Amino acid sequence: MRLSLRLLLVGTVAACAPMLPEPPLPQIPPQTAPADQTPAPAPAPQAPPDQSYDQSGFEGWKQGFLARHGGARRAAYERELAGLAPDPTVIRLDRNQPEFSKPAGAYVANAVSASRIAQARQRVDRVPWEATQRYGVPAEILVSIWAQESSFGQVQGDNDVIRSLATLAYEGRRREWAEGQLKNALDIVVDGKRARSGLKGSWAGAMGQTQFMPDNYLRLGVDQNGDGKVDIWGSDADALASAANLLAQAGWKRGQSWGYEVVLPPGFDYAEAEGPRHPWSFWAARGVTLAGGGAPTEAEALEEAAILLPQGANGPAILALPNHYVIRRYNNSVSYALAIGLTADGVAGKPGLVARWPDDPPISRDQRINAQRALTQLGYDTQGVDGVIGANTRAALRRWQLANGRIADGYLTAALADELARRGG
Template structure:
């Protein structure tokens, strides 16, 4: 979940993965239905004078000013100022974190390129072997209801089965994000969770390594998620999501279970759309599988819906537009997106899980497409807004608002209204803004 990817189905996120350039999640991540931890009880009297915890930080504040402000806030949560000051003693703003937090990628791969690189038989086989060799997986699945193959998909996408977990000091990363101010409240709440981990969990500072956004371990948990959702999957008395496969998998299973995973149901099913299908319905309309079938939508595998699935409200997704595979997304797809709110990420996790379970890859091949430049994406948004189809912020992020604006513009211009920004369509918008079309 750490890579940078902006396409039809991507939102900015942050996490660690060795998959090809892909979804990067904007904190907070993972999102769950659980509430934040209660304020920590006092471990020692406050012994150091510090600014009021409620005093606002001046616009021209230095990093040391921020440190003193945070020390006071932590004291109000029960942490001795000396302890917090010691944790922050060697912390300095990290330029790489600031850059990652604010930088838009100059080029972004389309979903088709991302899927071809992220989802492979070799990655699925490696995950299956690790899952089969783990003596705790059966118990984790039984306790959570989350299938092993889905956990394998998460594990693969998050850290390549633990191989790449990120090597940035999480305390420094979160302190930088807090000082920068764009998400100060969130970053400071995660720093409070770091203090609790260091004070109460027997975890050393050297262990708190992860992504620039603070995600840690083999399945990339934020500090607060570690505290509230971490599980001792190997029953050794501690939750070690960095070194214990079982702890990482059990923790992820717990997150997904609490986010509403429905045992016995699929995450999505590839479908074949009929000739003349109204593509405007994709991503905008929910229907039961039976209702989609009445419109001529058929399962690509020729199979049948499970009884528990027949009454579910489902959405059709077109990650590569009308020319690529189509999927009926069931509620479990959106549970995966509680882990990382990117459709591309959730599809990759699910498709890897299908391969782990021995199911076939999509019948419809992924198209071959060139990447979109930042200029193409921003000119698209500018052209849509000028034409009266508001995409939201002109930021180069092709999110829900921009896709809906594209879909409405396509329908108004008697085109296939799939909401997909292809390379050729992006060039058309560039020309509409008076620019020159970009070469493939």
């Protein structure tokens, strides 16, 4: 659906992997979603194997997958996987997701534009009123996800979902997750819910106008228009109601915001950011104020909230309420969740951020990997070296910053990555 997930348009929609537990995940270019949902008579033709990949190794993985997951459906799964070759583009994109490689400010500036907000505002009435009442998710949030995930249905992805997921499973970085999603995608085809030729989506396997992963399509897809099928590709109503159901099931707090921009006082202990969540009274007692003045609502003030520093101590500070984390069940990226929340605020006529984003350059994959490797070598375990700067890496960096007399904001810049690489040898 991260896949956000995974939301940047027409070539930069982010792959979303909704309803995933942390760690981070997962969105694409254009396609018109076919309406046909009858079973395909034969598997879709596959691209020839890329010679940089070991096809025999891929075949070995495939036989292992069939042994682990095939069961009574092994023959049907084997038929759909016949002639498949891994897609090298999927591997490249998986390692360079913009939500995790771009500075938050650059990502948000691209995603939260005046034109995007204006387009979303024009489409608010396309969100089914019944769905907003039933699930409690505001139309502004749903239309923002719709914008981010597929440019309102125009950019849904034309990748063979089964091939994409098989590639991710074969690569092995997230094998267990990818194999589970692949099994669900195969079931969609085998059970006749969608033809193989129409099972198109992002490089990460997210599908339709709101980029659902296969498991969420099966569990949370909604037939909002009552035509007897869940068509997240061709039906606005089905896609938006399905997204509302996903967020509701993830714990959306009806009537509450996703968060607020805040101003931190001089001498604020940045080590408390991205740490344990506390009610508003805790943060107010430490001198934190809302950037727009006033205070959270009574219900919001009782919620456990964290202070986020998406671009470090020099960028905007955010009070993240529970609904922020619900959005991250759609795509587990702070940048993605901020883009959705800020777009929704704009659609609702609320002002944008007061603080300016620092103009930090992007960090290359090599720099990110070297920084993770160096932190681990220096005794600050990042829980893996994969080039994705997620919560574990930021926590390790914050511990290193504390030990070295730095501002402990957990934010990795290109210069700091190079310094860590030198220190780590």
